[in-house]
Amino acid sequence: MKRSEILFGILRVPVDALMAMTALLLAYEVRAAGSDLIPRFQLITAPAQLPDFPYYFVHFAIGAMAAYVLIAAALRLYALRTTIGIWREMARVIVAAALWLAAIIAWYFLVKKQLFFSRALLLNATLFLTMFTLIGRAGMSLIQRMFLRRGMGVRSVLSCGSRPLPESVETTLMQDVRFRYVGHVATGNDLMDRHHAAEIDLVLHTDPNPESGETAGLIDFCRSHHINYAFLPAVFVDVPHQLSIDSIGLVPVLRFEPTTLDGWGRVWKRAMDLVLGLMLFVIVSPFLLIIAGTILLTSGLPIFYVSRRAAQYGKGTVPVLKFRTMCRDADLKKADLAAMSHRSDGPLFKVHNDPRVTPVGRHLRRFSLDELPQLINVILGHLSLVGPRAHLPEEVAKYLEPQRRVLSIRPGVTGLAQISGRSNLKFDEEVKLDMRYIEEWSLALDFWILWRTVWVVLAGRGAE
Numbered sequence: 001m002k003r004s005e006i007l008f009g010i011l012r013v014p015v016d017a018l019m020a021m022t023a024l025l026l027a028y029e030v031r032a033a034g035s036d037l038i039p040r041f042q043l044i045t046a047p048a049q050l051p052d053f054p055y056y057f058v059h060f061a062i063g064a065m066a067a068y069v070l071i072a073a074a075l076r077l078y079a080l081r082t083t084i085g086i087w088r089e090m091a092r093v094i095v096a097a098a099l100w101l102a103a104i105i106a107w108y109f110l111v112k113k114q115l116f117f118s119r120a121l122l123l124n125a126t127l128f129l130t131m132f133t134l135i136g137r138a139g140m141s142l143i144q145r146m147f148l149r150r151g152m153g154v155r156s157v158l159s160c161g162s163r164p165l166p167e168s169v170e171t172t173l174m175q176d177v178r179f180r181y182v183g184h185v186a187t188g189n190d191l192m193d194r195h196h197a198a199e200i201d202l203v204l205h206t207d208p209n210p211e212s213g214e215t216a217g218l219i220d221f222c223r224s225h226h227i228n229y230a231f232l233p234a235v236f237v238d239v240p241h242q243l244s245i246d247s248i249g250l251v252p253v254l255r256f257e258p259t260t261l262d263g264w265g266r267v268w269k270r271a272m273d274l275v276l277g278l279m280l281f282v283i284v285s286p287f288l289l290i291i292a293g294t295i296l297l298t299s300g301l302p303i304f305y306v307s308r309r310a311a312q313y314g315k316g317t318v319p320v321l322k323f324r325t326m327c328r329d330a331d332l333k334k335a336d337l338a339a340m341s342h343r344s345d346g347p348l349f350k351v352h353n354d355p356r357v358t359p360v361g362r363h364l365r366r367f368s369l370d371e372l373p374q375l376i377n378v379i380l381g382h383l384s385l386v387g388p389r390a391h392l393p394e395e396v397a398k399y400l401e402p403q404r405r406v407l408s409i410r411p412g413v414t415g416l417a418q419i420s421g422r423s424n425l426k427f428d429e430e431v432k433l434d435m436r437y438i439e440e441w442s443l444a445l446d447f448w449i450l451w452r453t454v455w456v457v458l459a460g461r462g463a464e
Contacts, residue, residue, distance in 0.1 A: 002201070004153030008144045009080035012137065013069060016077075019136040020068045023128030024061040028053065031121040049117045067103055068129065072096045086141070090134060097130040148177045156199060159184045160191050160218065161206035169204070169232070188218040195225060205231040259438045261409050268443060273385050276450075277378035284372055291323055291369060298360050299324070304373060309390035311382075314407045318382040320390055321373040325361025368457045374413045386446045387412025388434035406434040409441075414453040416445075 032050055050056075072078065075092045101122065108116045116122050147153055157179050159165040165184055173181040182198065185191050194200065203222055208231040209215050222229040233254060246255040261269060292303045305324040308317040357365065364370040377383040383390065390411035396404070417425060417433040425433075437445070 002153045002155060004144070004147055006080050008140060009078060012078055012140060013073075015136045015140055016072055016133055017065055017069050019132035020065045020129055021061060023132045024064055024125050025057075026128050027121050027125035028056055028061075030124055031118055050121070051117060064100075064104060064125075068096065068100045071099050071103065075099075089137065093133050093137065094130055097126055097133070100129065101126045145177060154178065154180045155201040156180050156182050157202045157204060158182050158191065158194060158200045159204040159206055160186070160188065161208075162186055163207040165204065165206055166232070188214055188221060191218065192221060195227070200227055202228040202230060205229065208232075259408055259441060261438070261441050265441065269384065269441075269446070270381070272443065272446065273378050273381075276385060277375050281375040281379065284375070287369070288372060291364065291372070294360055295323060299327075299358050302328075308393065309411065310393050310396040310407060312407060312410045314396055314404060317393055318377070318390070318411075320383065321376055323361075323364055323370040323373060325358060325364050325370045326356040327358060371413060378413060381410075384410045384412045385414065386437075386449050387415050388437070389415060389417060389430065403431050405438070406431055409438055414449060416449060419449060419452045419456045 028050075032053075051059075072093075075096050077089070077092055077096065104122065105116065108114055144153070155178060157173055159170075159181075161184075170181065173179045179202075182194070182200070185194060191200070191203065203218070205215070205218060219229055221227070244255050246253050259265075295303050302324055305322050305326070307320045307322060309320045311318045361370065374383055378385055387409055388406040388411050396407070415434065416437040417430040420429075420433055437449075
């Protein structure tokens with residue numbers, strides 16, 4: 001570990017303590033003056049039970065400052081080697097302030113058997129504590145980055161192995177100010193020569209083999225020369241988002257998770273589907289009645305078309321509800337149109353200017369209005385608002401094994417593939433986008449896709 005990393009890691013403790021004490025003293029002064037944080041907007045009355053400043057400083061401020069530092073330490077905010085991003089660090093600072101507030105309230109209520117002497121002071125102190133700590137840490141990060149840009153504390157990284165370093169890893173090392181990528185060598189002997197010429201801080205092994213004497217010799221060399229050793233598990237290089245470090249007893253293992261849409265992710269996504277699905281259904285219900293009446297008057301019954309689509313995991317099918325946009329015997333005519341399909345790049349069936357589509361149906365399809373009844377499928381749990389496109393069982397039967405990964409989550413009314421080209425996408429591109437969604441899912445991504453869907457549908461491009 002670089003000395004500068006140790007120095008800045010240690011300095012975060014007194015800086016946080018200074019910021020915490022500043023917040024506590026400022027909160028006292030604001031409350032003692034009877035001031036509000038918002039000018040000309042009186043929220044609080046004059047202080048009634050505020051103690052003298054010496055008593056406040058000795059009996060509360062010092063202990064409260066120490067309590068915050070201990071809470072921050074418990075949240076690993078003083079790790080000497082920082083591996084979390086700036087946003088996660090900010091989130092931990094906010095959590096630390098919230099836990100500090102809860103600890104102060106619990107101490108006075110449960111131990112001292114009394115309420116805190118000023119709720120306004122405590123609220124101000126929590127706000128100042130969060131704000132000042134974030135400012136202090138931002139300042140420390142800027143100073144540390146200035147040192148790094150001048151070459152102080154930069155870690156020299158060398159990759160080693162018969163397999164080249166993945167391009168994504170090399171790009172990250174070249175762009176990250178904390179690292180200096182000095183190149184790649186094929187063998188441990190080459191590493192020894194490079195280390196004697198210029199000090200190496202970290203070795204990235206691209207093709208580790210626990211039964212190889214080459215690997216054992218490389219690890220021994222790194223140990224004896226105080227060089228950090230890390231290896232790239234080749235089987236997991238392309239799936240970094242699903243890896244987590246776990247252990248079986250005392251043995252560390254790398255665990256692969258097919259998707260983040262598991263556990264609480266699955267719960268939150270289903271909750272969003274229910275809430276938004278019900279809201280959207282209520283909003284569009286008048287349009288559903290108008291569209292249903294138009295179909296009934298122009299082409300008669302049935303109004304709806306039920307398409308059996310492959311369910312999650314490819315186990316069975318789900319009934320996907322749509323407004324009927326084709327003639328009544330459309331399924332019987334599908335075999336006659338097989339040669340006209342323009343989707344020769346995969347198992348999907350699509351025909352330009354499909355003769356089975358009715359005049360009203362053509363307008364419904366252009367703006368995806370025929371898919372509005374699928375909100376019922378969302379509410380019933382057959383579909384999700386956002387997910388991979390729901391495909392026919394006969395199409396899924398032609399999927400290659402890697403392509404079946406799109407079935408690992410519930411299909412969606414819209415999705416990353418749908419907003420990226422609709423029917424104009426090649427099948428392989430569609431699968432890649434669906435897999436990217438599965439691997440990188442978040443609620444924020446779902447909301448972004450829903451927002452983009454509105455504009456893609458209004459544009460009416462790529463619809464069939």
